[in-house]
Amino acid sequence: DIVMTQSPDSLAVSLGERATINCKSSQSVLYSSNNKNSLAWYQQKTGQPPKLLIYSASTRESGVPDRFSGSGSGTDFTLTISSLQAEDVAVYYCQQYYSTPNSFGQGTKLEIK
Amino acid sequence: QVQLVQSGAEVKKPGSSVNVSCKPSGGTFSSYAISWVRQAPGQGLEWMGGIIPIIGTTIYAQKFQGRVKISTNESTSTTYMELSSLRSEDTAVFYCARGPGWFFVNWGQGTLVTVSS
Numbered sequence: 040d041i042v043m044t045q046s047p048d049s050l051a052v053s054l055g056e057r058a059t060i061n062c063k064s065s066q067s068v069l070y071s072s073n074n075k076n077s078l079a080w081y082q083q084k085t086g087q088p089p090k091l092l093i094y095s096a097s098t099r100e101s102g103v104p105d106r107f108s109g110s111g112s113g114t115d116f117t118l119t120i121s122s123l124q125a126e127d128v129a130v131y132y133c134q135q136y137y138s139t140p141n142s143f144g145q146g147t148k149l150e151i152k
Numbered sequence: 153q154v155q156l157v158q159s160g161a162e163v164k165k166p167g168s169s170v171n172v173s174c175k176p177s178g179g180t181f182s183s184y185a186i187s188w189v190r191q192a193p194g195q196g197l198e199w200m201g202g203i204i205p206i207i208g209t210t211i212y213a214q215k216f217q218g219r220v221k222i223s224t225n226e227s228t229s230t231t232y233m234e235l236s237s238l239r240s241e242d243t244a245v246f247y248c249a250r251g252p253g254w255f256f257v258n259w260g261q262g263t264l265v266t267v268s269s
Contacts, residue, residue, distance in 0.1 A: 088259035136254035140213035
């Protein structure tokens with residue numbers, strides 16, 4: 040099974056500043072046939088279901104603000120929020136869907152400093 | 153956008169089973185897969201298994217194999233997750249989630265299942 044590890048576990052960033060969350064997979068999630076990474080990012084606010092932000096490592100889901108971006112390939116990935124807003128306070132999860140069982144990182148709690 | 157509507161909260165005894173339903177609003181099946189994800193209190197997300205309703209193919213995480221059954225009723229466009237042999241550690245919110253594969257564009261509101269004697 041592929042293990043997903045996020046860092047840090049928690050993060051406090053000032054409003055308007057950049058927030059960066061890392062995700063590492065125990066094996067590559069890059070499909071050589073289409074050169075796409077099977078990696079998604081979700082945001083979960085308290086008491087709500089998760090919300091898809093990014094898929095294929097860097098494709099923003101429709102309606103997601105452009106301050107959210109994803110990067111990386113193979114085993115190392117990053118979610119960046121370019122200018123933190125108050126409404127971005129949440130737990131963020133990465134997920135690999137390269138192979139089943141698909142698996143999530145442990146989550147990164149993002150707060151305002 | 154498609155919304156997934158789940159059945160309500162349940163309280164169950166250890167050793168019993170629970171059945172949670174999930175129906176797309178305005179809903180018919182599509183080629184999208186539907187998965188079930190468990191989230192224990194204060195914990196992360198755990199994929200349990202999924203089904204592609206249009207072809208009826210199911211796949212389960214080995215951790216839940218033998219205890220979970222995912223099924224669909226085409227006539228009502230409803231997907232079900234049955235978890236048996238419940239124990240206290242199964243107390244969690246269970247989400248159904250839908251996507252064009254095994255990542256999830258749409259999520260249900262979640263169903264809290266409490267296992268307590």
